Amino acid sequence: MSDVTARPRAIGVPMDRIDGVQKVTGTATYAYEWPLDQPVYLYPLQSTIAAGRVTGVDSALAEAEPGVLAVLSHLNAPTLTRPEDPELAVLQSDEVAWRGQFIGAVVAESLETARRAAGLVRVDYEGRAPDVELRADRGDLYSPVHAATFGSGGGELQDGSPADSVLGDVDTALAASPTMVDVTYSTPMYHNNPMEPHTAVVTWLDGELIVRCSTQGASMSQALISGVLGLEPGRVRVISPHVGGAFGSKVYPHSYAVLAAMAARMVRRPVKFSLTRQQMFALVGYRPASIQRIRLGAGRDGRLTALCHEVIEQTAKAKGYAEQVAVCSRLMYAAPHRRTTHRLAPLDVPVPTIMRAPGEAQGMYALESAIDEMAIACGLDPVEFRIRNEPEVHPESGLPFSSRHLTACLREGARRAGWDHRDPVPRSGREGRWLVGTGVAASTYPSPRFPGNAATIRLAPDGHYTVRIAAADLGTGTWTALTQIAADALSVPVGQVEMRIGDTALPAASVAGFSAGINSWGTAIWEAADRLRARLQAEHGGIAPPEGLEVTAELPGGNPEAERYAMHSFGAQFAEVRVDEDTGEVRVARLLGMFDVGRVINPKTARSQLIGGMTQGISMALYEHSVLDPRFGHVVNQDFAQYHIASAADVHAVEAHWVDESDPYTNPMGAKGLGEVGITGTAAAIANAVHHATGVRIRELPITLDKLVS
Amino acid sequence: MRPFRYERADEVPAAVATLVKEPEAAYLAGGTNLVDLMRLEVTTPEVLIDVRRLTSDRIEELPDGGLRIGAAVPNSDLAADPRVRRRYPVLSQALLSGASGQLRNLATTGGNLLQRTRCPYFQNVTTPCNKRIPGSGCSAVNGYQRDMAILGASPACVATHPSDMAVALAALDAVVTVAGPVAERRIPLAQLHRLPEDAPDRDTVLERGELITGVELPPPHAATRSRYRKVRDRASYAFALVSVAAALEVTDGTVRDARIALGGVAHKPWRAITAEAVLRGAPATRESFVDAAAAELAAARPLPGNAFKVPLARNTMVSTLLELLEQAR
């Protein structure tokens, strides 16, 4: 492939979003908003026990309600092809594996009627006492066994990494270390909560199923839904041009789409189904809670001798989802002796799923807090301590990094944040009733490329190009960034390129996840553009033929360079916090991130993604936590009044900057992933700043005022 | 939502008569809480009587120098009223610290007083709740306790009242005017809401059919400073963990008068009469404020999950009084 530098430069321009006008007027069409002829509405029934089985469903009252068309339950639901993912086996048995699971649905002529009638269905159960408490002393912890859906590593964790890693002799090294830190951190259950609820609008048309749903990957949705329904993939079309946020929760979870499809087949009408906000706390995944013990040993020179990160995480009995929480500890710091482990606690809870920076979000909170504790124990500045422990190559695989500019991020970030003027003594800063402190943490996330992408580019006789790929724009700016990539790859102005995404009628694309989108789709588009340019030159002398010219590039594999290089984005975040001495209220006055994300395609949308991740990091650090009730097994605080996400008033100065570097190996654009890296380390930077402000080390997220008031 | 009939009454007596006649009727004002509770089927009226045009939406001067606030006055208008801002800043601040701009535009004065607890078990019809279904049990007392009461709770209910406005009105000695099937009556605001005792399904002392028509504020004391301080998990758009409405009058370094009410700590706006008694005549110092807060909170019976509210309420009371003292200087 040719290099980006040879082309004109749309890449690097802070272009406004292509879909901007539609979004600011509210005319961008999200899944539920598709105009349909005579639609009907679905409202689900959810289990009110957490474990056991349904023994009876009495739907007589509901069916008597005028306008009700059908009441579904396991007693009358169509049989599905047994899915690999048990979460998709909707209404296939009487078993209940978590509270809030789908156990049925009402379909009616109006939304009001469907919801009302759902409340009239009487369900009897045979229940067991739920078991939903994550504790380190549980006797049933197990090592993950499920293979990954993503990643080619073949390991047991969700990203394909192995569950455990060992290098050297950690225990002996720890015992011999002049300075040791042995600390345990915990993170709660977090819910993704995109603003657009998960939605499926389903129409059967001449034996073809059209699913308009809110998904991170139309092609993957097509595979999951067609598989469960026992249809040829070609008979299921998934359309999803606009997605109202996802943050991981619209990758795997598709039970709602399956339920809507079943209902549409039964009533032979188009079915509209949107989850309520409350239902989203039981049905579309969450970031699982974790307990993380970290032990670090350091020599008198302030260099780590041993690093041990042991993770216990919550998972569902229904599906052993295992997140890569300690994987960040395999690559961040040099240390000759090291160990990481992951163990799962199987609970009667909904199935966890990906949530922004799966693994690293929790893992980097713990690791970067522990590093702060170790830097203090060594009497070293935390920026200096990190730089001193930078590895030359990946500490476990031994591979060189395709690019790693973490030291530059730490130094430049420190300069911009005014770190040099910091008094390291805790409780040394005060403004009136506010205790003021600052903290730093590093950030990282992998930069993978997914297999399974194809892109088609058509050149019209008038010189305009249409680029087609079933990519997804979750608000990530995909539409705009891919247009810029295509323009540069084709050596034409962006105005000559029309991008079409979000539809399985387009060439297949991998999901928008894992910070792999631009890398994966952009590479396919680049390849197609190269081929088109070559053919145009060779066959048509560089002039668009009257019949036009169309080229498709299929990239079944990932990035071959990934076998020779470790590919990761990095960053450093600096937080300034204020803590009210009387009440313990914490405010983040300033958050500054300096990132190493390769070449930035669109500085405007990239900055938005980074500050969005960082702000979600504030939210993760200070507010968010889903509370499971051990008696009932449900998330008690299942709405926005009780599950707090940051509001405008919680956000002050949030800045994202990056080093101007291109990665030579990740893809032809030189880009690395930036969707997730922004949220990694943020909570640690804030926790470290809270420690600096107050002298109190909070090892349990979120950092709520009850932990600080006295 | 259960199907219901929507009616708009032209006169108060007609509305009251309908409500008395229909066993499952309810008054609708701004709807910001009622419509939500109906959708959740926490409440399932068969008839809604729209009362927004029945009661006044004006704020009027009273002969004694106080103000009369019509029940239909939107929260935003009340907060922005120049007289309220000047004479009763604690009320304006309390209103502005509650909900959001959009909600304050819909919500009314009467409706704000009658909003129901946001206890998550009350709002979730799949869990037991004595307030929703008397006798079904309290899920919160042994459940998620963060937002629950530390004062005046009972084994039957540990819910808190969510209004900020009502806390300020309690501190201001406001009086609620009520129309009813028999006669009009006046209820001191501090007596409008009940403690749960063994009947947590009853939030207030209002009888069936009674309709709040307005709220009267007594004239303010010239030397009194007042202030509302709300502590919550998020900087804005969240219910109070603890709030303090305080009015303080200090002469020559001595507390002449103090009126304090707490929010987020009880089933009703909690008028801190014990603290007030300690303060009256005491030197206006941090020590007095600490003593007063401690005296009030001696009655606190926190749960393990909300024990933090005791030091939080203490510190917030003390710091709010100190700020008022600072203002008075």
Add this chain to the structure above:
Amino acid sequence: MDLEIELRVDGTEHRLTVDTRTTLLDALREQLGNTSPKKGCDHGQCGACTLLLDGRRILGCLALAVAHQGADIVTAAGLTDGELHPLQRSFIAHDAFQCGYCTPGQIVSAAGMLQEAGNGWPSAVSKDPGATDVVLDDEEIAERMSGNLCRCAAYANIVPAIAEVAHR
């Protein structure tokens, strides 16, 4: 129970029959095909359904349609008058959104908020609650917009986007 009502939406009169249970939000989205206001929580807790109702910002999910007979409603789609509203242009220029789902509500809310500030309404962070002139600094804007949640967390762009219009 169904009732017939009239609504003026974005300048157009509509006569429609609604179930008494239908909210303004559902009447707009499901019956009138105006999906500019979004349903983010249907619970009064996110602001995505913000509408101007007779000139004031409110939440469409908590307003029963039958209780607003004859109301004048403006959505983000109706703020445009042949060309984009200054707030809409500013949101694009500042990239004050990502997924766009909360955006129409943010913009309608901001329009209502600017009106409120213009009328001298104070906020919870106003330094002088008695002042009749409101100076919309970033803190004021953020407080007044706190009822519009954005999970993409574009706040650091939303506030400057509104400030630019407010200070014009």
